[in-house]
Amino acid sequence: xxxxxxxLCLFASPVLAVQPDEILDDPVLEERARDISGGLxxxxxxxESIDESNADLARDMRLLVRERLVEGDSNAEAIDFIVDRYxxxxxxxxxxxxxxxxLWLAGPVMLGAGVLMAGIYLRGRAGTPEEDVTRLTEAEEHxxxxxxxx
Amino acid sequence: MVTExxxxxxxxxxxxxxxxxxxxxxxxxxxxxxxxxxxxxxATVQFVLTAIAFAALTWAFVTSDFSLRLVTLNSHxxxxxxxxxxxxxxxxxxxxxLWVLIVTLFGGAVxxxxxxxxxxxxxxxLSVQAMIGVAFFAFILFTSNPFLRMGSPxxxxxxxxxxxxxxxxxxxxxxxxxxxVGLSMTFSFAVAALIEGRVDAAxxxxxxxYTLASWIFLTIGxxxxxxxxxxxxxWGGFWFWDxxxxxxxxxxxxAAALLHSAIVxxxxxxxxxxxxxxxxxxxxFSMVGAFITRSGVLTSVHAFATDPERGVFLLxxxxxxxxxxxxxxxLRANVMQARGVFGMAxxxxxxxxxxxxxxxxxxxxxxxTMWPLLAEMVFDRKLTVGAPFFNAAFTPxxxxxxxxxxxxxxxxWKRAKFTPILRKLTPIFVLALAIGALAWAMQTGRSALGPMxxxxxxxxxxxxxVDIWSRTGRGSGRLSRLARLPGADWGKAVAHxxxxxxxxxxxxxxxxxxxxxxxLQTGGSTEVAGYTLRLDDxxxxxxxxxxxxxADFTLSRNGQEIAKMQPEKRNYPVAQMPTTEAxxxxxxxxxxxxxxxxxxxxxxxxxxxxxxxLANWIWGGTILMxxxxxxxxxxxxxxxxxxARKTPxxxxxxxxxxxx
Numbered sequence: 002x003x004x005x006x007x008x009l010c011l012f013a014s015p016v017l018a019v020q021p022d023e024i025l026d027d028p029v030l031e032e033r034a035r036d037i038s039g040g041l042x043x044x045x046x047x048x049e050s051i052d053e054s055n056a057d058l059a060r061d062m063r064l065l066v067r068e069r070l071v072e073g074d075s076n077a078e079a080i081d082f083i084v085d086r087y088x089x090x091x092x093x094x095x096x097x098x099x100x101x102x103x104l105w106l107a108g109p110v111m112l113g114a115g116v117l118m119a120g121i122y123l124r125g126r127a128g129t130p131e132e133d134v135t136r137l138t139e140a141e142e143h144x145x146x147x148x149x150x151x
Numbered sequence: 152m153v154t155e156x157x158x159x160x161x162x163x164x165x166x167x168x169x170x171x172x173x174x175x176x177x178x179x180x181x182x183x184x185x186x187x188x189x190x191x192x193x194a195t196v197q198f199v200l201t202a203i204a205f206a207a208l209t210w211a212f213v214t215s216d217f218s219l220r221l222v223t224l225n226s227h228x229x230x231x232x233x234x235x236x237x238x239x240x241x242x243x244x245x246x247x248x249l250w251v252l253i254v255t256l257f258g259g260a261v262x263x264x265x266x267x268x269x270x271x272x273x274x275x276x277l278s279v280q281a282m283i284g285v286a287f288f289a290f291i292l293f294t295s296n297p298f299l300r301m302g303s304p305x306x307x308x309x310x311x312x313x314x315x316x317x318x319x320x321x322x323x324x325x326x327x328x329x330x331x332v333g334l335s336m337t338f339s340f341a342v343a344a345l346i347e348g349r350v351d352a353a354x355x356x357x358x359x360x361y362t363l364a365s366w367i368f369l370t371i372g373x374x375x376x377x378x379x380x381x382x383x384x385x386w387g388g389f390w391f392w393d394x395x396x397x398x399x400x401x402x403x404x405x406a407a408a409l410l411h412s413a414i415v416x417x418x419x420x421x422x423x424x425x426x427x428x429x430x431x432x433x434x435x436f437s438m439v440g441a442f443i444t445r446s447g448v449l450t451s452v453h454a455f456a457t458d459p460e461r462g463v464f465l466l467x468x469x470x471x472x473x474x475x476x477x478x479x480x481x482l483r484a485n486v487m488q489a490r491g492v493f494g495m496a497x498x499x500x501x502x503x504x505x506x507x508x509x510x511x512x513x514x515x516x517x518x519x520t521m522w523p524l525l526a527e528m529v530f531d532r533k534l535t536v537g538a539p540f541f542n543a544a545f546t547p548x549x550x551x552x553x554x555x556x557x558x559x560x561x562x563x564w565k566r567a568k569f570t571p572i573l574r575k576l577t578p579i580f581v582l583a584l585a586i587g588a589l590a591w592a593m594q595t596g597r598s599a600l601g602p603m604x605x606x607x608x609x610x611x612x613x614x615x616x617v618d619i620w621s622r623t624g625r626g627s628g629r630l631s632r633l634a635r636l637p638g639a640d641w642g643k644a645v646a647h648x649x650x651x652x653x654x655x656x657x658x659x660x661x662x663x664x665x666x667x668x669x670x671l672q673t674g675g676s677t678e679v680a681g682y683t684l685r686l687d688d689x690x691x692x693x694x695x696x697x698x699x700x701x702a703d704f705t706l707s708r709n710g711q712e713i714a715k716m717q718p719e720k721r722n723y724p725v726a727q728m729p730t731t732e733a734x735x736x737x738x739x740x741x742x743x744x745x746x747x748x749x750x751x752x753x754x755x756x757x758x759x760x761x762x763x764x765l766a767n768w769i770w771g772g773t774i775l776m777x778x779x780x781x782x783x784x785x786x787x788x789x790x791x792x793x794x795a796r797k798t799p800x801x802x803x804x805x806x807x808x809x810x811x
Contacts, residue, residue, distance in 0.1 A: 018386065020748075021670045021757055042535050048393045050537070053386060093537025095522070100530040104522050108515040108544050115507040123503065126421065127494045 157207020333365025355417030501559030557614025604658015611651025646779025653772030
C-alpha cells in the first residue's frame with residue numbers, strides 16, 4: 002500500500018514517455034538528451050524524471066532540451082537553461098552548493114563518527130581483562146572443585 | 152447488521168487493549184500473579200475481536216454493500232472477487248484495520264507461544280504491545296473509521312484503482328504490514344526488558360525470531376512491490392527512491408542491522424544497549440513510514456490520505472512512543488553492561504561494522520527523504536532529492552558491505568586471525584576479480600558499475616559457499632555433515648548468497664539495459680540485442696471490467712521463433728484510467744520486455760522494447776534472502792526453550808513437549 006499510492010498519480014496515464022517522433026536523428030545527441038532528461042524532474046509529477054513521464058509538460062521540456070542540444074549547447078548549458086526557467090526544484094540530483102553540502106556530507110560524516118565510536122568501544126572491549134568478566138562465583142568455584150575431585 | 156457487529160467488536164477490542172495495557176503492567180510491578188495473568192486471555196480476546204471487525208469489513212466488500220462509504224469509494228460489482236477481497240486493504244481505513252489486526256496477531260503469538268518467557272517479562276511485553284494497540288485503535292476509531300455508513304447508498308461503487316487490481320500488488324501490503332508491525336514486537340520486547348531492568352542472552356534469543364520474521368516479511372513485501380512496478384509500469388523500472396518506497400526500505404535496513412546485533416547479544420552478551428536502541432528505532436522507522444504515506448507531508452499531491460488531522464495524530468503516536476522509549480533507555484543504561492570480551496579482529500567487531508554500514512545507509516536514505524522538507528522549512532529552498540542522489544550516496548555503503556561481508560562472516564567469535572580466513576577466500580576473490588575483469592573487457596566505454604556489481608556478486612556468492620563448506624570441518628564425510636548443519640548456518644549462507652544475486656541483477660540492469668523506441672506497422676519488425684520482434688496484429692478485446700488493445704508479437708533469434716508475446720493496453724471505464732500490461736519473455740540471463748503504445752497518425756503503433764539483462768536475479772536474490780531468513784528461523788535452537796529461567800508451568804509445558 003505504500004508505493005502504489007505514489008504511482009497512482011504519476012503513472013496515471015502510462016505508456017511511452019519518450020515518443021518516437023521526439024527522437025533526434027543524431028544518436029550521440031539523442032543519448033546526451035536522454036542522459037540530461039533522466040536528471041530533470043517533471044514538475045507536475047511526483048518524483049518522476051521527464052524521461053519517464055508522459056505528462057505534456059514533460060514532453061515540452063524534453064523537446065526543449067533537444068532543441069538546446071541541436072543548437073550546440075553543452076550538457077551543462079542545457080541544464081542551466083532549464084534551471085533558469087523552472088528553478089532548482091527541477092534538478093533530481095541536488096546541487097552540492099550552500100546548505101545542500103550538509104545533505105551530501107551527512108553520510109560520510111556519520112560513517113566517520115560511527116567508525117570512530119566503534120573503534121573506541123572495541124578498544125575498550127579488547128582491553129578489558131578477561132578474568133574480571135568471567136570470574137566464577139564462590140558457589141561455582143565450589144562446584145568446580147567438587148567436579149574436579151572425581 | 153454485520154457491519155454494526157464489526158464496528159462494535161472494534162470498540163470492544165479497543166477497550167480490551169486499554170485493560171491489557173494497564174493491568175499486567177501494574178501486576179508485574181507489584182508481583183501480583185493474578186493481574187499479570189490477565190495479559191494472555193486479553194491478548195487472545197483482542198485478536199479475536201479485531202479479526203471479527205476485519206471479517207465484517209471483508210464481508211461488506213464481498214457482498215458489495217454500498218451503504219458503507221468505504222465500499223462505495225473502493226469497489227464495484229463488476230470487479231473480480233479476488234480484488235473485492237484485496238480491496239479491503241486497498242485504501243487508508245481498511246489498511247489501518249489490517250495493520251491493527253497484525254498488531255494483535257503478534258501480541259497473540261506471544262501469549263500463545265511465549266510459555267518459556269518469565270511471567271513478569273511476558274506480562275510487560277504484552278502490556279507494551281497493547282499500548283501500541285490502544286494508540287492505533289484510537290487512530291482508527293477517531294480519525295479513520297472504516298464502518299461509516301452513507302445516508303443514501305448509490306447503485307454501484309467507484310471501483311478500486313485499476314493499478315491495484317493486480318496479484319503482485321494485491322498481496323504486497325499484507326506482507327509489508329506483517330514486517331512493519333512485527334517490528335512493534337521487538338519494540339515491545341525492548342521496552343519490557345528496560346522496565347524489567349534485565350537484558351541478557353536469553354532476551355536476545357527470545358527477540359530474534361520476531362526480528363527475523365519481520366525482516367522476512369519486509370523482504371517479501373518490498374520484493375513484491377518492486378516486481379509489480381517492473382512489469383506493470385511500462386518501462387521496467389524496479390526501484391524509484393520514492394518517499395513511500397524509502398519508507399519501507401528504512402525499516403528493512405534497520406531490521407537487518409538488528410537481527411545481526413541480536414546475535415551478538417545472544418551469543419556473547421555484548422552490544423546490548425545498541426541492540427535495544429536499534430529495536431526502538433526500527434519500530435520508529437515503521438511509524439515514520441506510516442506517517443509519510445498517510446500524512447501527505449512529503450507526497451503532497453496523491454498520498455493515501457492527505458488529511459492533516461490524521462497526520463498530526465500519527466505524529467503524536469510516533470512522538471509519544473519514541474520519546475517514552477528513549478527516556479526509559481537513558482534511565483536504564485546501567486542494566487545493559489556488556490559481559491563478553493573480544494578482540495579488534497573478531498566476529499563481534501565484524502558485526503559492529505555490519506551495523507555501522509547498515510545504520511548509516513539507512514540514515515542516508517532518511518535524510519535524503521526528509522531533505523526537501525527540511526530545506527524548505529529551514530533554508531527556504533524548494534528542491535528535489537531524486538534517484539541520482541540516492542544512487543550516488545547510498546551505493547558506496549552497499550559496496551563496502553559487500554566487500555567486507557564474506558570475510559566478516561567467516562570470523563570466529565572473540566579473537567580471529569585473518570590469515571586462515573583469507574587463505575580460504577583467496578580463490579573466490581581471484582575468481583570474482585576475473586569475472587569482473589571479463590565483464591569490463593566485454594563492455595566498451597560504459598560505467599564501471601556493471602563489472603563492479605558482478606565482482607561483488609561473485610565474491611558474495613562464492614564467499615557464502617566457502618563459509619558453509621568450511622563449517623563441515625575436515626576429513627571424510629564432509630558432504631553428509633553439510634546436510635546436517637543447523638538451519639542457522641544454512642540460512643546465513645543462503646541469505647548472504649541471495650544478497651549477491653540481487654546485487655548482480657541490479658548492477659546488470661543499471662549498466663547493460665538496452666532500449667528501442669519506434670513506430671511499427673503491422674507486419675513490421677524491430678531488433679534489440681540480437682533478438683527480432685515482429686508485430687503480427689493489433690486487436691481489441693473486452694475484459695470483465697475493462698477494454699483492452701492487445702498486440703501480437705513474435706519474438707525470434709537468428710530466424711528461430713522463441714515465443715509469442717502479447718502486451719496490452721487496458722482502459723478501465725469506471726475508474727477512467729488506462730494501464731499498461733507489458734509482455735515479458737523471462738529468461739535466466741535476460742528478460743525481453745515489450746510495451747504497446749498509442750496508435751500513430753500513419754497507421755503504425757508506438758512500440759517500446761527492452762533487453763533487461765539478469766532482471767530476474769533481482770527478485771531471485773530477494774527470494775533467496777527470504778528463504779535464508781526462514782531457514783534461520785526454522786533452526787531448532789529457537790524453538791526449544793532458551794534454557795535460561797524456565798517458567799514453572801508444568802501444565803503448559805506438558806502440552807508442548809509432544810510436539811518436539
